[in-house]
Amino acid sequence: MTALDTSTPVAVVGAGTMGAGIAQVAALAGHPVRLHDTRPGAATQAIDGIRDSLRALAAKGRLDAGQAESAARALRAADALADLESCGLVIEAIVERLDAKAALFGALEAIVAPDCLLATNTSSIPVTAIGAGLRHPGRLGGLHFFNPAPRMPLVEIVSGLDTAPATAQVLADTAAAWGKTPVLTRSTPGFIVNRVARPFYAEGLRLLQERALDPATLDHVMRTCGGFRMGPCELTDLIGQDINAAVSRSVWAAFHHAPRFEPSLLQQELVDGGRLGRKSGRGFHDYRPGAPVPAPRLAAPQPYPETLSIHGDSPLAQALASRLQARGVAFDAAPAADDARVARAGDAVLYLTDGRSATRRARDLNRPATLLLDLALDPMTAACLPLAAARQCPEPERLEAVGLLQAAGFDVAPIQDAPGMVVMRTVAMLANEAADTVHQGVCSAADLDLAMRLGVNYPLGPLDWCDRIGADTIGTVLAHLRDSDGERYRPCAALQSAIHSGKPLHDA
Incomplete structure (x- = not known):
């Protein structure tokens, strides 16, 4: 291990929230x-x-008192860059x-050893670019x-073209x-987390713009069905809509305005x-005192x-059967059908x-009473399932579908008929971006999934999620989305390779 010895003085330039x-x-x-x-006095104020x-x-007992006091004594304000020599x-x-x-690093190079x-x-x-003049x-x-x-455990170690491996x-x-x-x-633009996370925000915001559902329902679905810690509306409200939008614009520009990174007009x-x-x-929600x-x-x-x-033995079918049985609801078990x-x-x-x-799908199957269910992280424990009905589906059949899901213990979130629905569409795009990032040599597959779990609290890394549900399933979803909404949803080369080879995406 080549970590700096703790006797080595460390300097931080910038006494804002992050620097402090x-x-x-x-x-x-x-x-x-x-x-x-x-800024005069800013470093002293930050240290206080x-x-x-x-x-x-x-x-509060969250830190040893001696360690806290030792760390407090280790901090000192530096009035000038020369004090960092x-x-x-x-x-x-x-x-x-x-x-x-x-400019800062150019000045530091003349001061430090x-x-x-x-x-x-x-x-x-x-x-x-930052180091180009050094x-x-x-x-x-x-x-x-x-x-x-x-508090946040993740740190991205970023190497530019000139960064020495030893550094x-x-x-x-x-x-x-x-x-x-x-x-x-x-x-590369966005490094790992800020690049791969773009679809989480972008697909949610597109669904809002398409009026498929409202912000509160979107957040609820992503939490209770997708297993995410927060939904895209509440998360961007926490980050700051201006900050999140600026990062989206930056990544979009850096990728020469690739359609998949297009910023949201709604945001x-x-x-x-x-x-x-x-x-x-x-923001999307109202945080003023007294707001509901x-x-x-x-x-x-x-x-x-x-x-x-219940038909077949897919994970969703198994979950429905198990949940109905647990509630004493009678049903017929049927073999898998050709129409899936x-x-x-x-x-x-x-x-x-x-x-x-x-x-x-109703038109392709010639079956008007067609309804779709969304992907759930764990359909055995998910509290909610989105449900979308074909426009030609009669109302009695819609209500029967709702009754079935409620009998299995799900809250049902009816959404407008949007291709790919909510969780599936988001996960497919996250997996596609993750696969492309690894394919381009930005990072390893293991580091990517680790970064997304620790950096933005995803319940699974996008590559793990893709391997769980199958690259072929992700590829099919993206192909159909591409048919309806264009090149934004084009499957990347690494995903196509995983589909053709039959290997997990980690090995493609």
């Missing part, structure tokens, strides 16, 4: 820490805040502008923490010694209207259908979405 958080992490790891900011935070953690690592956490970062490592906490600017760019790498730095290794080992989980990535309207989320009081908590739109209770049948149906309730026939709309 990084300084706290380094101090708790045992390093002497120097915090610098160009860190010390208060450390003592509060100790008072003895440091062995300098981490930049200043404004997200290339010119400012490049030749063996001092330089690290940028940028979330979107290429490390190669005499020794090999000692510069990315050390991308996630907010809040003291990346020391940064990774040091992050691990600080109690973080490092993942290695090349300096931009929120930004233009000052509805930035929690920090402004309103938004409720999802769920189907009213319906009686059990007189006849129920999952269940039948009276005249209503239910299928797992394959990327086609229910209306198109």
Whole structure:
């Protein structure tokens, strides 16, 4: 292991929320820490805040009192960059502008020792560009923490074209010694997390724009059916609509306006209207005092259908059968049907979405009473299932389908007939972007899934999720989405390879 010795002084430039958080992490790891900011008094104020935070953690029993006091003593404000000359690592956490970062590292190169490592906490600017003007760019790498730095476990270790392998290794080992989980990535737009996460926001926002469902129902479905910690509306409200939109625009521009990264007009309207989320009081949801908590739109209770049948042994069919049995609801077990149906309730026939709309599938099958179910992370335990009906489906058959799902203990979220539905459409695009990212050599498959679980709290890594439900299923969903909505949904080469080879996506 090549982590920096704890006797090595570490400097952090930028005393904002992120810089202060990084300084706290380094101090708790045992390093002497120097915090610098160009704003008079900002570093001292930040250190006072860190010390208060450390003592509060100790008072609550979340941190050893001696460790808290030792870390508090390790922090010192640096009035000038020249005060950082003895440091062995300098981490930049200043404004997200290339010119400012490049100028800072140029100044630091004239101050620190030749063996001092330089690290940028940028979330979107290429490390190669930041270090382009340095005499020794090999000692510069990315050390991308996630907010809040003291609590979030993930750190992306970013290598530009000139970053020396030894630099990346020391940064990774040091992050691990600080109690973080490092993942290695090349300096490409968005690195791992900010690139691969774009479809989570983008597909949800497109569904809203298509009026398939409302924000409260979208968030509810992604949490209770998809297993995500937060839905896209509440998460972007937490991040800040302006910040999330800016990252989306940055990634879209960096990928030469590829359709899959196209920013949301709906989100931009929120930004233009000052509805930035929690920090402004309103975003997709209303956070002002006294505002009602938004409720999802769920189907009213319906009686059990007189006849129920479960077809085949797919995971969804098995879950429906098990949940009905647990509730004492009688049903017929039927063999798998040629049309891949999952269940039948009276005249209503239910299928797992394959990327086609229910209306198109009803036409293809010549069966008007066609209804679609969404992908669930775990259909045995999911609290809610979205249900979409073909436009030609009669109302009695819609209600029978609702009654079947409610009999199995699901809340039912009726949505408009959108291709790919909600969770399936999102997961398919996440898996496609993840596969393309690994295929381009940005990172390893293992690091990608780890980054998405730790960086944005996904219940499964996108590649693991794809391997669980099958690359062929993801490919079929994307092919049908592409038929209806264009090149945005084109399956990437790595996904197509996994489909043709039959190998798990991790091995494709």
